[in-house]
Every structure is written in structure tokens, then in C-alpha cells.
Amino acid sequence: MKRYLPLLVMLTFWSAPPLQAQSAEASAAPAAEAGSPQKDSTGVQQFTLRNGMTLIVKPDHRAPTVAHMLWVRVGSMDEVDGTSGVAHALEHMMFKGTPSLAPGEFSRRVAALGGRENAFTTRDYTGYYQQIPAARLEEVMKLEADRFANNQWADDEFRREIEVIKEERRMRTDDNPRARLYEALNAAAFVASPYHRPVVGWMSDLDSMTADDVRQFWRAWYSPQNAAVVIAGDVTPAQALALAQRYYEPIASRALPARKPRLEPQQVGLRRLDYKAPAEQAYVALAFKVPQLGTAAVAATATTAAPSDTSADDDALALTVLAAVLDGYPGARLERALTQGERRVADSAGAYNGLMGRGPQMFVLDGVPAAGQSPEAVEAALRAQVKRVAEQGISEAELQRVKTQWVASEVYKLDSVFNQANELGRYWVQGMPLDASERLIKRLRQVTAAQVQSVAARYFGDDQLTVATLRPQPLDPQRPRAAKPTGRHASP
Template identity: 65%
Template sequence: MPSAALAAEPAGVQQFTLKSGMTLIVKPDRRAPTAVHMLWVRVGSMDEVDGTSGVAHVLEHMMFKGTPTVKAGDFSRQVAALGGRENAFTAKDYTGFYQQIPANKLEDVMRLESDRFANNQWSDEVFAKELEVVKEERRMRTEDNPHARLHEAMDAMVYQAAPYRRPVVGWMSDLDAMTARDARDFYRRWYIANNAAVVVAGDVDVDQVRALAEKYYGGLPTRSTPARKPREEPEQLGQRRLDFKAPAEQAYVALAFKVPGLSAEGLAASGSNEPDAASEEAMALTVLSAVLSGYDGARLPRALTLEANPVADDVGAYYGLTARSGPQLFTLSGVPAAGKTTAEVEKALRAQVALVAKDGITEAELARVKNRWVAGEVYKQDSVFNQARLLGVNWINGYPLGSDQRLLERLRTVTAAQVQAVAAKYFGDDALTVATLLPQPVDKTRKPRQLVAGSRH
């Protein structure tokens, strides 16, 4: 056979490498006569270079602007005529395109998607028009959102060398200077078969999907993936602070701590006698995040927002866990209650982590977090779209098939002592960045923005 099966798992997921070098992942689920077809490209804003930030996202928009055989806008119209829905998304680690269609229309969307992946083209004039749509998207979703602007500035301070310092949508000055050639060069460099994966989930037959994938994707040109140079983040050796002024109704504070993430190697070592220490800590940090704010009545909302004299109106904890590059961030955030300051919220947030470091967590908290995680993973499987999305994200990160089950197994082994240990180890000052929103007067007469005509997002 020209393509080789690489792996399979008991749930029926199978993975293949097509003749072109593209990966194919198929997961049958026959509960409804629908299918999800996704194309994942292992390229996102982290693969950009300074001066062209935002080009990955702009290119996502341009992928809807036609091929020699499909006019601009016809891709979406044809998918709709098939009874399907479609869209796309760009993140720091990846770009993705999807269609959810009746299962018997899978070949139609494979034909369409393989064509635009290989033959995307558009004029300079079309590019210039769509670039204005992207700029307006940035104005509406970032520049008019004080929290988004603060986190954008915070990322640029948290990371010095790591590529996560750039915003996905791009800096406005880079968008102003972007040319059609920038997007075309990015497309030619990264949109190659062995840097992409097709994921199909739903009411499908694996052999039939494999045959269709070879027909439409197997003959694509094969080129080497460009070398990715390491951009390792230097060790942070002291606290960083950012005061950010923007029109806003309330103040806000965010604290970002650099912590380990879950690597592909660490996940693969889950069956060994000596698991990777960093991945063990990553799972413990996941539990800590959930203990702090993963459910109603978790520690942060209970201690900071539900008391008789609350410190905050809103609080949260977030830990990313997975990404193509490290280090990861563990973020605490809060909005002060009336009469309270961001300094008081910051102190209260850190006090709750310090309390875990000192006294640990209860077995009841640990069990609740684990049970909720397991239930959440089960609920995700009710959606064919979510099944395909998880398979795609796992492929982007280099995780093997069965990673979701491995994560559950790892989670079940996390102990209260491990959670206490990471709370004590990673929440000091040296790897901390604090960003504080200082509210400025809001123009009450200003009308909300709307995306300009032509936007499809």
C-alpha cells in the first residue's frame, strides 16, 4: 500500500501517513449521519517573524478568496449548499479549517479543501480589501477591549525570546505595513502536505476515508518542512510589573507565573516506571488551577467574592497545560470589589496559593476535581466536532493517539502532596509578571464598532 498505518487505539481511531506526507486521522462515530472534516496546519503566530506579526491570521482569511477553479466566496456557498457549516481559526500554535456536513458529502468537502490548500490564489487588490477587515477585527476585539489590550501587552513583557510574545491578530503597525507578498510567502513556506493533518470524525468508514484522502491529498507535492530554530525563553530572574492605562469601568489585575507544560515526551513517558518530572508537575498544576477556580464554590470565588466584605467582584485561575513550546503560564486574575484596590486583590490571590503551599488541599477537593475532569472528558465525546478538534490539537502538539485517555490516567494518579509541592515551588516573585489595568474615563457617546463588509468571521 502507498500509505502506511502508524497507530490505532481501542476506541477505533486510526492514523495514517498519505503518499504526500500528510497525516490522516479517522475516528468513526455512527450515532448520527454527520461527519466533521478538519484540516490542521502546524503553523500559527509563533512561527511568524518580527515585522509580519498577524500574517498567519491574515492568511487564514485569504484561504477563502479562491483558487483557479473556485471563485472567492464560492467555497462557503458550496459547503452551505451541501447542508453543512464551515469556518476557520488561527491560534499561536496552529491554523485550522473545518466543515461539518452530512456524512455522504465528505468527498465534496475533501475536493474543495484539498484544492484551496494546494491552489489558493488572489489578487493584490483582494488582499488589500481583506486586510482592512482584519484591521477592523483587531480594533473591535482588541483595541476596544481593555482586558485584551492588557493581556497583549502582558505577553510582550512576560516573554522576551519565546515566540508567544506576539499577538495572534498582529500589531497594528505590522498590519499597516503588510503586503500580499508577505502572505503568499508564508503560504508557500508552511502550507505543505507534511506540515498538515486531515482529521475526519463521524459516521464514516475508515477504509473509505483513507481512499478518499489518498485521492485528494495523497497527490499533493511533497517538500521538506522548513527548519524551526529554537527560541528558548531566558530564565526570568525578577518580578516584572506593568501599569496599563485604558478606558474601562473597573480596574483589573493579572498575575502570570512561568511554569512547566506537558511535553509530548512527558506524555509518552506516562507508562514508564520513572515518569517525566516536569509532566508530573504539569498535571499537579492542572489540579491546582481547578481547585482554585474550576467549579462553583472553588477556593478563589469562595474566599474573595462570597464573603460578607468581598475583595473582588470576579476572580479566576487559568493554566494552559499544552502548547508546542514552553514555558507555560499559570495566571491568576481579579476585578476589585467596590472600595477595594488591585493591590488588595493581588495580595488575596497570592494568599490563597500560599495557603495551599502551607496546608495542602483536602482529599475531597482532589476527588471533586478528578471527577469533574472525567465527566468533562465524557461530555466532550458527545460532540463529533469536539472529538475531531481534540485529535487535531493533540496532533499539533505531537501527542500520540490515545493521549486523552493517558491524560485521564495521569490525572487519577495526582496526589494532594504533589499539588501542595507545585504551589510551594512555582509561585514566588522571580518568575512573576503582574499587569494592572488603571481605568481611564470611558466615552459614553461612542458607538460600538462593527466589522466592515466582507468579513466572514
């Protein structure tokens, strides 16, 4: 798999969740009241409205455009067995109306304002966004506040939409062998963690889901103190605060359900599964349980105080560097060793590390066997490359290259106000400070080659490993290949 993304993008895009005994609300740094906003060195300001909702504003006046995002700290990990997929179903239903908006009217109005909009559901959070001309910010905030507080639709509307969601599952998962393999991999790797369940939901749960299941989930979790509005672009903090106080602050808060830890028990042996599906090529994925970066560790980097034990945090960063050394740029180790030359074993090979999230994290190695090669050969070759790092270490040149990429990503992200807002929202979900990216870069620069070698030696044994192998079955010539989903409000 050719990823070649800057390290900071890897960090935010691939982070799939770490379960903590505290809820994210409890671990987050306290936000400032509206009269005394938090600030960082780049001009970002954070406010807390009287109802507990967070407002984060990042001015960027290079173009007359604004990205407006609403983040809700709830995702599939907050569901209970029997209602998997309800967080994603609610995301769909948020476009189906309020007492003042007909179904679909929200999207039509944003388009009429010259904007684009969409939404996404993940394990950790749900997000809604619009990118619009700066002069239209007030209209969008009014629309978003209305549907957050007053989501309303008829049962018939839900019955139609749940069929759309089931078709989305068929196209994205059931008709995609690799997606089905990862669904089975997560179900095997995670026992107690809610990451055991797919974001889109099991089909049997979708079949039995009711309109009231979705309404109850909305009433339980869509409360102001569980949400943040993030605005980046051609706007001033004072302007954004005044609008937020007008449209979001009147929304009444409700008590949130208790978040129980549901900690994943320690894995004590290798887990292996074969998945048979019609496919043209085999595929293998190796998922290792690894530590994640703690919220407190990031918050402490800019102060004289340090966490009492930073070993797990240091290891999480070193594992992220290891992933980049293996597969972070053209010509990285896996590409050279597995996919090139006459004796190549793979058509593609990749590595990524889940650095942080609300649930447990994994380091994944994967590959597609070359013609005449087996998944077992690819598995062995992937593990051999990690073993080589464990035994021989990495060069300073490799280390400096990935660190330079991370720093460069700070420049790249400024090209898009959407990316800036997206990053701030992701960090808010994790309870990170406003300047988390700067602090993470500071910590990354401190990672040594010896640390990378050490984690390669300690985290890639059988006891923390789950291996999933796709075993291709004959393709049915009578069955057309699945088309790429085109739904506008599907989970990513």
C-alpha cells in the same frame, strides 16, 4: 471569571505554547504508513499518505454527520518580526479563491451542501473545519484539498481583506481594554519567545503587510507533511482513506523552513506593568512561568518504559489540578474566599494553567476588584489563596472532585463529533499519541494532594511573575461602545 470547565477541556482550550529545542515534527511519534495504520482502543486510526500528510479518522455512527478538519502546524509563533499577523491573514485569504473557485465560493458551496464551516488561527496552529452531512464528505474534501494546494487571489482582494483584518484588530483588541492588557502582558512576560507577539499582529505590521508576504508564508508552511486531516463521525477509516488518497495525496510536498528554538531566557525578577484605558472597572492578572507537560512523558505512560525525569511533567499536571481546585467548579476556593460575603474583595476571580503547547506556559490568576476595593487588594487575596494551599494543602474531597470532573469530560466530549475531531487535531499538533486523553487521565489519577501542595509552594514566587493591572480611565460618552466582532473567519 467563572470558567467551571471540565479539566480536560481546560487542558485543550487554554493551553498556550512551551518552546522546545526540537520542532514538533521531530518530537512526534512516527506515524504509520497507509498500509499499517496506528489504532487506539476507541477505534481511531491514523495513516500517513505518500506525500507525508497525516490522516486521522474516528468513526462515530450515532448520527449521519461528519466533522472534517484540516490542521496545519503553523501559527503566529512561526512568524518573524515585521510580519506579525501573517498566519492569521493567510487564514482569511484561504477563503478568497483558487483557479477553479471565485472569492467566497468555498463558503457558499459548503452552505449549499447543508454544512457549516469556519477557521481559526492560534499561536501554535491554524485550522479549517466543516461539519456536513456524512453523504457530502467527498465534496468537502475535494474543496479543502483544492484550496490547500491551489490558494490564489489577486492583489486587490488582499488589499480589501487586510482592511477587514485591521478592523477586526480594532474591535477585538484596540477597543477592548482587557484584550489590550493581555497583549501588553504577553509582550512583557516573553522576551525571546515568539509568544511576545499577538496572533492578530501589531497594527504597524498589518499596515505594511503585502500580498506577497502572505503568499510566501503559504508556500513555506502549507505543505502536506506539515498538515493533518482529521475526520470524526459517520465514516469508516477505509472510506476516509480512499478519499484522502484521491484528493490529498496528489498534492506535492515542499521542504519546510527550519524551526529555530528561540528559547525564553529564565526570568530573574518580578515584572509589573500598569495599563491605562477607558473602562468601568479595574482588573489585575498575575502570570507565573511554569513547566509544561512533555510529549515524551505522555507517550510513555502506556508502556513499561518511563521518561528518565518526570518531575517537570508531574508538576505540570499538579498545577492543572491546582487551577481546578482554585476555580474549576461552582463554589471553588477563589469564589468562596474572594467574591462572597460582606468582606468580599472581588466581583470575580479566576485561575487557569497552560499545560502544554509549542511554547512556554504560564499559570494565570486574575480578578476584578469589588466596589471600594483596589487591584492591589485583589492581587494580595489571590496570592494568599495559593499560599494557603502551599501551607495547608488541599483536602482529598477537593482532589477527588476535580479528578471526577476530568473523567466526566471524556463522556461530555462524545456528544459532539466536532469536539472529538478538535481534540485529536490539537494533540496531533503537539506530537501526542492518538489516545493522549486516556493517558493524561491515567496520569491525572496519580496526582496526589501532596504534589498539589508542593507546586503551590514552589512556582508562585516573584522571580517568575509578571503582573498587569488595568487602571480605568474615564469613558468617552461621545464614543460608542465596541460591538462584538461578527467576522466568520477570525481567530478565536
